[in-house]
Amino acid sequence: MKRTIKLAVAAAVALTATSAFATNGDHLIGTGAKARGMGGIGIGMAHGAESALSNPALITSVKGTEISFGGTVFMPDVETRLGTGADTYKSAADLSVIPEVSIAQKVSNNFSWGIGMFGVAGMGVDYRDADGNMGMVTNLQLMQFAVPLAYTESGFSIGIAPVVQYGSLDMDYNADGFPIFNSMGAPVGALNTTTGKATTSGVAQDFGMGYNIGASYEMSGLTVGASYKSAINMNYRGVLSSASSDFMSWGYMAAPLSDDLEQPAEIGVGASYVMGEHTLAVDYKKIKWSDAKGYKDFGWEDQNVIMVGYQFAQNDYALRAGYNHASNPIKELNTMAPGGTAFNMLNLLGFPGIVESHYTVGGSYTLSKTASLDLAYVYTPETKKTYSVGMFGDIETKHSQQAISGQVNFAF
Numbered sequence: 001m002k003r004t005i006k007l008a009v010a011a012a013v014a015l016t017a018t019s020a021f022a023t024n025g026d027h028l029i030g031t032g033a034k035a036r037g038m039g040g041i042g043i044g045m046a047h048g049a050e051s052a053l054s055n056p057a058l059i060t061s062v063k064g065t066e067i068s069f070g071g072t073v074f075m076p077d078v079e080t081r082l083g084t085g086a087d088t089y090k091s092a093a094d095l096s097v098i099p100e101v102s103i104a105q106k107v108s109n110n111f112s113w114g115i116g117m118f119g120v121a122g123m124g125v126d127y128r129d130a131d132g133n134m135g136m137v138t139n140l141q142l143m144q145f146a147v148p149l150a151y152t153e154s155g156f157s158i159g160i161a162p163v164v165q166y167g168s169l170d171m172d173y174n175a176d177g178f179p180i181f182n183s184m185g186a187p188v189g190a191l192n193t194t195t196g197k198a199t200t201s202g203v204a205q206d207f208g209m210g211y212n213i214g215a216s217y218e219m220s221g222l223t224v225g226a227s228y229k230s231a232i233n234m235n236y237r238g239v240l241s242s243a244s245s246d247f248m249s250w251g252y253m254a255a256p257l258s259d260d261l262e263q264p265a266e267i268g269v270g271a272s273y274v275m276g277e278h279t280l281a282v283d284y285k286k287i288k289w290s291d292a293k294g295y296k297d298f299g300w301e302d303q304n305v306i307m308v309g310y311q312f313a314q315n316d317y318a319l320r321a322g323y324n325h326a327s328n329p330i331k332e333l334n335t336m337a338p339g340g341t342a343f344n345m346l347n348l349l350g351f352p353g354i355v356e357s358h359y360t361v362g363g364s365y366t367l368s369k370t371a372s373l374d375l376a377y378v379y380t381p382e383t384k385k386t387y388s389v390g391m392f393g394d395i396e397t398k399h400s401q402q403a404i405s406g407q408v409n410f411a412f
Contacts, residue, residue, distance in 0.1 A: 023324070023353075023355055023358055023378075023380060023401060024040075024287060024303055024305050024324070024326045025287060025289060025300065025303060025326075025329045025353045026121045026122060026123040026140060026142075026351070026353050027120065027121045027287065028040075028072070028098070028119070028120055028121060029305075029307070029324045029358055029360075029378065030042055030054065030307075030324075031050060031052075031053050031054060031100060031118045031120060032047055032050030032051075032054075032068065032100060032102070032374075032405075032407060033050075033070060033072075033100075033362060033374035033375060033376040033405040033406060033407035034047040034048075034050060034320070034362065034364065034374050034376070034407075035047055035050065035054060036072070036360060036362065036376040036378055036403070036405045037309075037320035037321070037322065037360055037361060037362015037363065037374070037375070037376035037377075037405075038281060038307070038309025038310070038311060038320045038321070038322035038360065038362065039307040039308055039309045039321075039322025039323045039324040039358065039360050040283065040305075040307045040309075040322070040324045040358075040360075041270065041272070041281045041282075041283050041307050041308075041309035041322060042054030042055060042058075042270070042283065043055050043214075043225045043226070043227050043268045043269060043270030043283045043285065044216070044223055044224055044225040044269070044270025044271040044272050044281060044282070044283060045058075045223060045225075045270065045272035045279070045281045045283075045309070046058040046059075046060075046061035046216075046223070047061075048061060048062050048066050048068065048104065048409065049062060049066040049067065049068045049102040049103055049104035049114055049116070049409075050068050050100070050102050050116075050407070051104075051148075052102050052104065052114050052115075052116035052118075052146050052148040052161055053116060053118055053120065053144065053146055053161065053163075053212060053229075054214075054227065055159065055212075055214035055215075055216060055225050055226075055227045055270075056114075056146075056148035056149070056150055056159030056160060056161040056212055056213070056214045056227075057150050057152075057157040057158050057159035057214040057215050057216045057225065058150075058157070058159070058214070058216055058225065059104040059112050059113075059114050059148050059150050059159065060106070060112045060150045060151075060152040060157045060159075060216075062104040062105065062106055062112060062114075062411075063106060063411075064105070064106060064411065064412050065103070065104070065105040065106075065411070065412040066103070066104050066105075066409060066410070066411050066412075067102075067103050067409070067410045068100070068101070068102045068103075068374075068407055068408070068409045068410075069099075069100065069101040069102070069407070069408060070099075070100055070374070070405065070406045070407030070408055071097055071098055071099045071100055071119075071405070071406065071407075072097070072098040072100070072119075072403050072404070072405040073095070073096075073097055073403065073404045073405075074095070074096040074097070074098055074401070074403045075094060075095055075096075075401065075402045075403065076091075076093070076094060076096075076399065076400070076401045077090070077094060077382075077398075077399070077400045077401065077402075078090070078091040078093070078094075078125055078352055078397065078398070078399050079091070079397070079398045079399075080125075080127075080133055080348060080349055080352070080395065080396065080397045080398075081395065081396045081397075082132060082133050082134065082345070082349060082389070082392065082395050083132075083389070083392040083393055083394075083395070084392065084393025084394055085393070086132055087131070087132055088396075089127055089130035089131075089132055089133050091125040091126050091127060092126040092127070092128070092129065093124045093125050093126040093139075096122070096124075098119035098122070099117070099118070099119050099143075100117075100118050100119065100407065101116065101117045101118075102114065102115070102116040102117075102118070103115045103116070104148070110151055110152055110153055111149075111150070111151055111152075112148075112149075112150045112151075112152070113147070113148065113149050113150070114147070114148045115145075115146070115147055116144075116145070116146045116147075116148065116161075117143065117144070117145050117146075118143070118144050118146075119141075119142070119143050120142050120143065120144045120165075121140075121142040121263065122139075122140050122141045122142055123138065123140045123351050123352075123353055124137075124138050124139040124140060125137065125138055125349070125350060125352065128172075133349060134173040134174050134349065135172075135173055135174035136171075136172070136173045136174075136349050136350050137170070137171070137172045137173070138170065138171045138172075138350040138351060139168070139169070139170045139171075139203075140167070140168070140169050140261075140351075141167065141168045141169075142165060142166070142167045142263065143165070143166045143167075144163050144164070144165050144166075145163070145164045145165075145166070146161040146162065146163045146164075146212065147161060147162055148160070148161035148212075149161070155217055155218045155219055156215075156216075156217050157215065157216045157217075157218075158213075158214070158215045159213065159214045159215070160211060160212070160213045160214075161211065161212040161213075161214075162209070162211050163209065163210045163211055163212060163230075163232065164207060164208075164209055165207065165208045165209070165210065165232045165234070165263065166205070166206075166207055167205065167206055167207075167208070167234045167236070167261075167263075168203050168204065168205045168206075168236075169203070169204055169234075169236040169239050169240075169261065170202065170203040170204070170239065171239055171240070171243045171350065173243070173350075204236035204237050204238060204239045204259070205236075206234045206235050206236060206237075208232040208233055208234045208263075209232065210229070210230040210231065210232035210263075211229075211230050212227065212228070212229045212230070213227065213228050214226065214227040214228070215227075221273055221274040221275065222271065222272075222273050222274075223271065223272045223273075224269075224270070224271045225269065225270050225271070226268065226269045226270075227266075227267070227268050227269075227270075227285075228265070228266070228267050228268075229265060229266040229267075230265055231262050231263060231264055231265040231288070231291070231292060232262065232263045233260055233262040233263075233293060234260070234261050234262065234263065235259050235260050235261075236259050236261060237259055238259065239259060240256075240257040240258065240259050240261065240294065241256045241257055241258065241259050242256075243257075244256040244257040244342070247342045247346075252339065252341055252342040253338065253339045253342050254338045254339065257294070257297055258293065258294065258297070260293040260294050261292075261293065261294035261295070262292040262293035262294055262295070263292065264287055264288040264289050264291060264292035264295065265288045265291065265292075266285050266286065266287050266288065267285065267286055267288075268283060268284060268285030268286070268305075269283070269284055269285075270282060270283035270284065270307075277312055277313055277314065278310070278311070278312055279310070279311040279312075279313065280309075280310055281307075281308070281309045281310075281311075282306075282307065282308050282309075283305075283306075283307040283309075284304070284305065284306055284307070285304075285305045286302055286303070286304055286305070287302060287303040287305065287326075287329075288302055289301060289302055289303065289329050290302050295329075297343075298330075298343050298346065298347055298351070299330070299331060299333045299343050299347070300329045300330060300331075301329050301330075301331055302329070303326040303327060303329050304326065304327065305324065305325070305326040306324070306325050306326070307322065307323070307324045308322060308323045309321070309322035309323075309360075310322065315366075316365065316366040317363065317364060317365045317366065318363060318364040319361075319362075319363045320360075320361065320362040320363060320364075320376070321360065321361050321362075322359075322360040322361075322362075323357070323358070323359060323360070324357070324358040324360065325356060325357050325358070326356060327356060328353075328354045328355075328356055328383065328385065329353065330347045330348070330351075330352070330353060330354055330385070332344060332385075332387040332388065333387075335388045335389070335390045340390075341388075341389050341390040341392075344387040344388060344389055344395060345389050345392075345395055347387075348385060348387055348395045348396075348397040349395060349397070352385075352397045352399050354383050354385050354397065354399050355380045355383045355399050355400070355401060356383055357380065357381060358378055358379070358380045358401075359378070359379045359380075359381075360376060360377065360378045360379075361376070361377050362374065362375055362376030362377065362405075363375055363376075370410055370411055370412060371408065371409065371410055371411075372408075372409045372411070373406070373407070373408055373409075374405075374406070374407040374408075374409065375404075375405065375406055375407075376403075376404070376405040376406075377402075377403070377404055377405075378401070378402065378403040378405075379401075379402055380400055380401035380402070380403075381400055382398055382399065382400035383398070383399055383400070384396065384397070384398045384399075385397055
Protein backbone atom coordinates (compact mmCIF):
# COMPACT_ATOMS: atom_id res chain seq x y z
CA MET A 1 0.00 0.00 0.00
CA LYS A 2 2.90 2.39 0.75
CA ARG A 3 4.16 1.96 -2.82
CA THR A 4 0.68 2.79 -4.19
CA ILE A 5 0.56 5.96 -2.10
CA LYS A 6 4.00 7.06 -3.36
CA LEU A 7 2.94 6.51 -6.99
CA ALA A 8 -0.28 8.48 -6.47
CA VAL A 9 1.59 11.40 -4.91
CA ALA A 10 4.19 11.40 -7.70
CA ALA A 11 1.47 11.45 -10.35
CA ALA A 12 -0.25 14.47 -8.77
CA VAL A 13 2.98 16.44 -8.45
CA ALA A 14 3.92 15.73 -12.06
CA LEU A 15 0.60 16.99 -13.34
CA THR A 16 0.54 20.26 -11.40
CA ALA A 17 2.65 21.86 -14.14
CA THR A 18 -0.24 21.67 -16.59
CA SER A 19 -2.62 24.57 -16.98
CA ALA A 20 -6.20 24.39 -15.78
CA PHE A 21 -9.54 25.89 -16.61
CA ALA A 22 -12.54 25.89 -14.32
CA THR A 23 -16.26 26.52 -14.42
CA ASN A 24 -17.80 28.37 -11.42
CA GLY A 25 -15.71 31.49 -12.00
CA ASP A 26 -12.26 29.91 -11.88
CA HIS A 27 -13.31 26.99 -9.62
CA LEU A 28 -13.93 23.43 -10.74
CA ILE A 29 -17.57 22.46 -10.21
CA GLY A 30 -16.36 19.51 -8.13
CA THR A 31 -13.27 17.52 -7.14
CA GLY A 32 -13.39 13.84 -8.04
CA ALA A 33 -15.16 11.92 -10.80
CA LYS A 34 -18.11 10.87 -8.63
CA ALA A 35 -18.92 14.47 -7.67
CA ARG A 36 -18.39 15.76 -11.22
CA GLY A 37 -20.74 13.10 -12.61
CA MET A 38 -23.48 14.52 -10.35
CA GLY A 39 -23.06 18.21 -11.16
CA GLY A 40 -20.49 18.81 -8.41
CA ILE A 41 -22.56 17.28 -5.57
CA GLY A 42 -20.43 16.68 -2.48
CA ILE A 43 -21.59 18.70 0.53
CA GLY A 44 -24.53 16.49 1.53
CA MET A 45 -23.48 13.20 -0.13
CA ALA A 46 -20.40 11.13 0.69
CA HIS A 47 -18.00 10.09 -2.10
CA GLY A 48 -15.39 8.32 0.00
CA ALA A 49 -11.83 9.64 -0.01
CA GLU A 50 -12.61 12.32 -2.60
CA SER A 51 -14.84 14.13 -0.06
CA ALA A 52 -11.72 15.63 1.58
CA LEU A 53 -12.20 19.15 0.15
CA SER A 54 -15.96 19.28 -0.46
CA ASN A 55 -16.93 18.26 3.10
CA PRO A 56 -14.21 16.66 5.27
CA ALA A 57 -16.81 15.24 7.68
CA LEU A 58 -17.92 12.80 4.95
CA ILE A 59 -14.65 10.84 4.80
CA THR A 60 -16.15 8.88 7.73
CA SER A 61 -18.08 6.93 5.05
CA VAL A 62 -14.86 5.01 4.25
CA LYS A 63 -15.02 1.59 5.96
CA GLY A 64 -11.29 0.79 5.96
CA THR A 65 -8.69 2.45 3.72
CA GLU A 66 -9.49 4.00 0.35
CA ILE A 67 -7.07 5.44 -2.21
CA SER A 68 -8.30 7.30 -5.28
CA PHE A 69 -6.27 8.90 -8.03
CA GLY A 70 -7.07 10.21 -11.45
CA GLY A 71 -7.71 13.51 -13.15
CA THR A 72 -9.70 15.60 -15.58
CA VAL A 73 -8.98 16.38 -19.20
CA PHE A 74 -10.40 19.85 -19.70
CA MET A 75 -11.27 21.20 -23.16
CA PRO A 76 -12.36 24.86 -23.10
CA ASP A 77 -13.31 26.68 -26.27
CA VAL A 78 -12.81 30.47 -25.99
CA GLU A 79 -13.13 33.02 -28.81
CA THR A 80 -12.77 36.79 -28.42
CA ARG A 81 -13.13 39.86 -30.60
CA LEU A 82 -11.46 42.98 -29.21
CA GLY A 83 -12.90 46.08 -30.86
CA THR A 84 -15.99 46.72 -32.95
CA GLY A 85 -15.48 45.25 -36.42
CA ALA A 86 -12.24 43.47 -35.43
CA ASP A 87 -11.53 39.83 -36.24
CA THR A 88 -12.41 37.07 -33.79
CA TYR A 89 -9.59 34.83 -32.59
CA LYS A 90 -9.72 31.43 -30.89
CA SER A 91 -7.60 30.82 -27.80
CA ALA A 92 -4.96 28.12 -28.24
CA ALA A 93 -5.27 27.15 -24.55
CA ASP A 94 -7.85 24.47 -25.34
CA LEU A 95 -6.56 21.39 -23.51
CA SER A 96 -5.56 20.98 -19.85
CA VAL A 97 -4.95 18.13 -17.42
CA ILE A 98 -6.03 18.55 -13.79
CA PRO A 99 -4.83 15.97 -11.21
CA GLU A 100 -6.65 14.48 -8.23
CA VAL A 101 -5.26 12.16 -5.52
CA SER A 102 -6.99 11.32 -2.23
CA ILE A 103 -6.52 8.85 0.62
CA ALA A 104 -8.83 8.22 3.58
CA GLN A 105 -8.62 5.73 6.44
CA LYS A 106 -10.92 4.79 9.30
CA VAL A 107 -8.64 4.58 12.34
CA SER A 108 -11.38 3.56 14.80
CA ASN A 109 -15.17 3.42 14.96
CA ASN A 110 -15.21 7.17 15.60
CA PHE A 111 -12.11 8.68 13.98
CA SER A 112 -11.00 8.98 10.32
CA TRP A 113 -8.22 10.87 8.60
CA GLY A 114 -6.88 11.34 5.10
CA ILE A 115 -4.62 13.14 2.65
CA GLY A 116 -5.66 14.81 -0.56
CA MET A 117 -4.02 16.71 -3.41
CA PHE A 118 -6.33 18.31 -5.95
CA GLY A 119 -6.14 20.71 -8.84
CA VAL A 120 -8.98 22.99 -7.74
CA ALA A 121 -9.00 26.06 -9.97
CA GLY A 122 -7.36 27.86 -12.84
CA MET A 123 -7.86 29.95 -15.90
CA GLY A 124 -5.96 30.90 -19.02
CA VAL A 125 -6.03 32.01 -22.64
CA ASP A 126 -3.40 31.97 -25.37
CA TYR A 127 -3.56 34.45 -28.26
CA ARG A 128 0.22 34.66 -28.81
CA ASP A 129 -0.08 33.66 -32.48
CA ALA A 130 -3.11 35.86 -33.19
CA ASP A 131 -2.84 39.09 -35.18
CA GLY A 132 -5.05 40.81 -32.61
CA ASN A 133 -6.39 40.50 -29.05
CA MET A 134 -3.10 42.08 -27.86
CA GLY A 135 -1.45 38.65 -28.19
CA MET A 136 -2.76 38.09 -24.65
CA VAL A 137 -1.48 35.03 -22.76
CA THR A 138 -2.66 34.32 -19.19
CA ASN A 139 -2.22 31.26 -17.01
CA LEU A 140 -3.50 30.80 -13.44
CA GLN A 141 -3.05 27.40 -11.73
CA LEU A 142 -4.10 26.37 -8.23
CA MET A 143 -3.38 23.13 -6.38
CA GLN A 144 -4.48 22.30 -2.84
CA PHE A 145 -3.00 19.82 -0.36
CA ALA A 146 -5.32 18.89 2.53
CA VAL A 147 -5.22 16.60 5.57
CA PRO A 148 -8.86 15.97 6.60
CA LEU A 149 -9.60 14.82 10.16
CA ALA A 150 -13.10 13.65 11.06
CA TYR A 151 -15.01 12.36 14.07
CA THR A 152 -18.37 10.56 13.99
CA GLU A 153 -20.84 9.53 16.70
CA SER A 154 -24.44 8.27 16.35
CA GLY A 155 -24.80 9.47 12.76
CA PHE A 156 -23.35 12.92 13.38
CA SER A 157 -19.91 13.74 11.91
CA ILE A 158 -17.65 16.76 12.05
CA GLY A 159 -14.46 17.33 10.10
CA ILE A 160 -11.68 19.83 9.55
CA ALA A 161 -9.05 19.93 6.82
CA PRO A 162 -6.04 22.25 7.07
CA VAL A 163 -5.20 23.31 3.50
CA VAL A 164 -1.92 24.35 1.87
CA GLN A 165 -2.45 25.97 -1.53
CA TYR A 166 0.11 26.28 -4.31
CA GLY A 167 -0.52 28.80 -7.06
CA SER A 168 1.19 30.25 -10.11
CA LEU A 169 0.21 33.17 -12.34
CA ASP A 170 1.60 34.57 -15.57
CA MET A 171 0.33 37.32 -17.86
CA ASP A 172 1.80 38.61 -21.12
CA TYR A 173 0.45 40.85 -23.86
CA ASN A 174 1.53 42.98 -26.79
CA ALA A 175 1.18 46.75 -26.35
CA ASP A 176 1.79 47.80 -29.95
CA GLY A 177 -0.86 50.09 -31.42
CA PHE A 178 -2.56 51.00 -28.16
CA PRO A 179 -3.99 54.55 -28.09
CA ILE A 180 -2.42 56.84 -25.48
CA PHE A 181 -4.53 59.08 -23.21
CA ASN A 182 -3.72 62.23 -21.31
CA SER A 183 -4.13 62.61 -17.54
CA MET A 184 -7.82 63.49 -18.02
CA GLY A 185 -8.49 60.27 -19.93
CA ALA A 186 -8.88 61.95 -23.32
CA PRO A 187 -7.17 60.39 -26.38
CA VAL A 188 -4.23 62.48 -27.59
CA GLY A 189 -4.16 60.94 -31.07
CA ALA A 190 -0.95 59.00 -30.55
CA LEU A 191 -0.35 55.25 -30.59
CA ASN A 192 2.00 53.30 -28.41
CA THR A 193 4.88 51.98 -30.51
CA THR A 194 6.49 49.67 -27.97
CA THR A 195 8.38 46.95 -29.78
CA GLY A 196 7.89 43.37 -28.67
CA LYS A 197 5.71 42.54 -25.69
CA ALA A 198 4.87 44.37 -22.50
CA THR A 199 5.35 41.49 -20.08
CA THR A 200 5.75 40.75 -16.41
CA SER A 201 8.99 39.34 -15.05
CA GLY A 202 7.76 35.80 -15.68
CA VAL A 203 5.69 33.25 -13.81
CA ALA A 204 5.15 34.11 -10.14
CA GLN A 205 4.43 31.43 -7.56
CA ASP A 206 3.18 31.47 -4.00
CA PHE A 207 1.91 29.26 -1.17
CA GLY A 208 -1.04 30.10 1.06
CA MET A 209 -2.80 28.44 3.97
CA GLY A 210 -6.45 28.02 4.89
CA TYR A 211 -8.91 25.45 6.16
CA ASN A 212 -12.14 23.64 5.34
CA ILE A 213 -14.64 22.62 8.01
CA GLY A 214 -17.72 20.48 7.60
CA ALA A 215 -20.49 18.64 9.37
CA SER A 216 -23.02 16.00 8.40
CA TYR A 217 -25.86 14.00 9.89
CA GLU A 218 -27.26 10.72 8.55
CA MET A 219 -30.57 9.12 9.52
CA SER A 220 -32.80 6.61 7.69
CA GLY A 221 -31.26 7.21 4.27
CA LEU A 222 -31.21 11.00 4.60
CA THR A 223 -27.86 12.81 4.82
CA VAL A 224 -27.59 16.55 5.39
CA GLY A 225 -24.32 18.47 5.38
CA ALA A 226 -22.78 21.91 5.69
CA SER A 227 -19.32 23.21 4.84
CA TYR A 228 -17.17 26.32 5.03
CA LYS A 229 -13.97 27.04 3.12
CA SER A 230 -11.78 29.88 4.29
CA ALA A 231 -10.33 32.46 1.92
CA ILE A 232 -6.67 31.87 0.97
CA ASN A 233 -4.61 34.90 0.00
CA MET A 234 -1.91 34.56 -2.65
CA ASN A 235 0.65 37.14 -3.78
CA TYR A 236 2.03 36.81 -7.31
CA ARG A 237 4.95 39.21 -7.10
CA GLY A 238 5.29 41.54 -10.07
CA VAL A 239 2.48 40.11 -12.21
CA LEU A 240 -0.69 42.16 -11.71
CA SER A 241 1.18 45.29 -10.63
CA SER A 242 3.43 45.24 -13.71
CA ALA A 243 0.63 44.43 -16.13
CA SER A 244 -1.68 47.11 -14.75
CA SER A 245 1.11 49.73 -14.66
CA ASP A 246 1.07 49.76 -18.45
CA PHE A 247 -2.69 50.40 -18.46
CA MET A 248 -2.14 53.18 -15.93
CA SER A 249 0.53 54.84 -18.09
CA TRP A 250 -1.86 54.73 -21.07
CA GLY A 251 -4.57 56.48 -19.03
CA TYR A 252 -6.87 53.47 -18.47
CA MET A 253 -6.29 53.15 -14.71
CA ALA A 254 -5.70 55.63 -11.91
CA ALA A 255 -3.25 53.34 -10.06
CA PRO A 256 -1.64 49.93 -10.57
CA LEU A 257 -3.17 46.83 -9.00
CA SER A 258 -1.85 44.96 -6.01
CA ASP A 259 -0.26 41.57 -6.65
CA ASP A 260 -2.68 39.94 -4.18
CA LEU A 261 -5.16 37.49 -5.69
CA GLU A 262 -7.20 35.79 -2.98
CA GLN A 263 -9.17 32.62 -3.52
CA PRO A 264 -12.55 33.47 -2.00
CA ALA A 265 -14.33 31.96 0.98
CA GLU A 266 -17.22 29.56 0.33
CA ILE A 267 -20.16 28.48 2.44
CA GLY A 268 -22.50 25.66 1.47
CA VAL A 269 -25.23 23.22 2.50
CA GLY A 270 -26.49 20.02 0.92
CA ALA A 271 -28.69 16.97 1.31
CA SER A 272 -29.10 13.55 -0.26
CA TYR A 273 -31.73 10.83 0.12
CA VAL A 274 -31.32 7.14 -0.69
CA MET A 275 -34.38 5.17 -1.82
CA GLY A 276 -33.15 1.65 -2.51
CA GLU A 277 -31.16 1.84 -5.75
CA HIS A 278 -31.88 5.53 -6.26
CA THR A 279 -30.22 8.58 -4.69
CA LEU A 280 -31.34 12.18 -5.13
CA ALA A 281 -29.09 15.03 -4.00
CA VAL A 282 -28.97 18.82 -3.99
CA ASP A 283 -26.22 21.23 -2.91
CA TYR A 284 -26.03 25.00 -2.61
CA LYS A 285 -22.96 27.15 -2.04
CA LYS A 286 -22.03 30.82 -2.19
CA ILE A 287 -18.61 31.84 -3.55
CA LYS A 288 -17.56 35.21 -2.09
CA TRP A 289 -15.74 36.81 -5.04
CA SER A 290 -16.77 40.34 -4.02
CA ASP A 291 -14.79 40.06 -0.76
CA ALA A 292 -11.66 38.50 -2.28
CA LYS A 293 -8.55 40.61 -2.85
CA GLY A 294 -7.87 41.10 -6.53
CA TYR A 295 -11.19 39.73 -7.75
CA LYS A 296 -13.12 42.57 -6.11
CA ASP A 297 -10.79 45.04 -7.87
CA PHE A 298 -11.77 43.39 -11.16
CA GLY A 299 -15.44 43.84 -10.24
CA TRP A 300 -16.32 40.17 -9.74
CA GLU A 301 -19.59 39.50 -7.92
CA ASP A 302 -20.59 36.65 -5.57
CA GLN A 303 -21.92 33.45 -7.13
CA ASN A 304 -24.86 31.39 -5.87
CA VAL A 305 -24.20 27.86 -7.10
CA ILE A 306 -27.03 25.30 -7.34
CA MET A 307 -26.23 21.60 -7.93
CA VAL A 308 -28.73 18.79 -8.51
CA GLY A 309 -27.68 15.16 -8.90
CA TYR A 310 -29.06 11.65 -9.33
CA GLN A 311 -27.46 8.22 -8.87
CA PHE A 312 -28.70 4.72 -9.74
CA ALA A 313 -26.56 2.08 -8.01
CA GLN A 314 -26.31 -1.70 -8.29
CA ASN A 315 -23.82 -4.04 -6.62
CA ASP A 316 -21.16 -3.72 -9.31
CA TYR A 317 -21.98 -0.45 -11.09
CA ALA A 318 -23.56 2.98 -10.68
CA LEU A 319 -24.91 5.56 -13.12
CA ARG A 320 -25.01 9.30 -12.40
CA ALA A 321 -26.36 12.54 -13.86
CA GLY A 322 -26.39 16.13 -12.69
CA TYR A 323 -26.80 19.81 -13.35
CA ASN A 324 -24.81 22.76 -12.01
CA HIS A 325 -25.69 26.43 -12.44
CA ALA A 326 -24.03 29.63 -11.25
CA SER A 327 -24.56 33.09 -12.69
CA ASN A 328 -21.65 34.81 -14.44
CA PRO A 329 -19.58 36.64 -11.75
CA ILE A 330 -18.00 39.04 -14.25
CA LYS A 331 -20.30 42.01 -14.71
CA GLU A 332 -19.91 44.84 -17.20
CA LEU A 333 -18.37 47.91 -15.57
CA ASN A 334 -19.11 51.54 -16.39
CA THR A 335 -16.41 52.71 -18.80
CA MET A 336 -16.75 56.25 -17.42
CA ALA A 337 -15.64 55.01 -13.98
CA PRO A 338 -11.92 54.69 -13.18
CA GLY A 339 -10.57 51.47 -14.65
CA GLY A 340 -13.90 50.44 -16.17
CA THR A 341 -12.61 50.08 -19.72
CA ALA A 342 -9.45 48.25 -18.60
CA PHE A 343 -11.28 45.76 -16.39
CA ASN A 344 -13.93 45.00 -19.02
CA MET A 345 -11.07 44.29 -21.41
CA LEU A 346 -8.92 42.25 -19.01
CA ASN A 347 -11.85 40.20 -17.69
CA LEU A 348 -13.22 39.07 -21.04
CA LEU A 349 -9.88 38.88 -22.83
CA GLY A 350 -7.60 37.37 -20.17
CA PHE A 351 -9.84 35.81 -17.48
CA PRO A 352 -13.18 34.89 -19.13
CA GLY A 353 -14.82 32.82 -16.36
CA ILE A 354 -18.29 33.59 -17.71
CA VAL A 355 -19.86 30.14 -18.26
CA GLU A 356 -23.00 29.38 -16.27
CA SER A 357 -24.75 26.01 -16.84
CA HIS A 358 -23.14 22.54 -16.74
CA TYR A 359 -24.71 19.19 -17.68
CA THR A 360 -23.00 16.08 -16.36
CA VAL A 361 -23.14 12.29 -16.61
CA GLY A 362 -20.99 9.63 -15.01
CA GLY A 363 -20.69 6.13 -13.72
CA SER A 364 -18.69 3.63 -11.70
CA TYR A 365 -17.77 0.01 -12.33
CA THR A 366 -16.36 -2.50 -9.85
CA LEU A 367 -13.24 -4.11 -11.30
CA SER A 368 -12.46 -6.45 -8.41
CA LYS A 369 -13.01 -6.83 -4.67
CA THR A 370 -10.55 -3.97 -4.05
CA ALA A 371 -10.63 -1.85 -7.23
CA SER A 372 -13.22 0.30 -9.00
CA LEU A 373 -13.30 2.82 -11.83
CA ASP A 374 -15.18 6.15 -11.97
CA LEU A 375 -15.83 8.19 -15.12
CA ALA A 376 -17.60 11.51 -15.68
CA TYR A 377 -18.34 13.84 -18.59
CA VAL A 378 -19.23 17.53 -18.25
CA TYR A 379 -20.73 19.62 -21.04
CA THR A 380 -20.93 23.39 -20.66
CA PRO A 381 -22.88 25.15 -23.43
CA GLU A 382 -21.63 28.41 -24.89
CA THR A 383 -22.03 31.65 -22.99
CA LYS A 384 -21.51 34.91 -24.93
CA LYS A 385 -20.86 38.31 -23.35
CA THR A 386 -20.34 41.68 -25.02
CA TYR A 387 -19.04 44.60 -22.94
CA SER A 388 -18.07 48.17 -23.78
CA VAL A 389 -14.38 49.05 -24.04
CA GLY A 390 -14.71 52.79 -24.56
CA MET A 391 -13.23 54.19 -27.76
CA PHE A 392 -12.60 50.64 -29.07
CA GLY A 393 -16.34 49.99 -29.17
CA ASP A 394 -16.89 46.62 -27.53
CA ILE A 395 -15.30 43.29 -26.69
CA GLU A 396 -17.15 40.02 -27.30
CA THR A 397 -16.18 36.66 -25.80
CA LYS A 398 -17.72 33.24 -26.39
CA HIS A 399 -16.86 30.41 -23.98
CA SER A 400 -17.93 26.76 -23.88
CA GLN A 401 -16.36 23.67 -22.28
CA GLN A 402 -16.15 19.90 -22.29
CA ALA A 403 -14.39 17.74 -19.72
CA ILE A 404 -13.72 14.05 -19.14
CA SER A 405 -12.77 12.79 -15.68
CA GLY A 406 -11.41 9.38 -14.75
CA GLN A 407 -10.53 7.93 -11.39
CA VAL A 408 -9.30 4.58 -10.06
CA ASN A 409 -10.15 3.61 -6.48
CA PHE A 410 -8.54 0.99 -4.24
CA ALA A 411 -10.31 -0.12 -1.07
CA PHE A 412 -8.68 -2.26 1.63
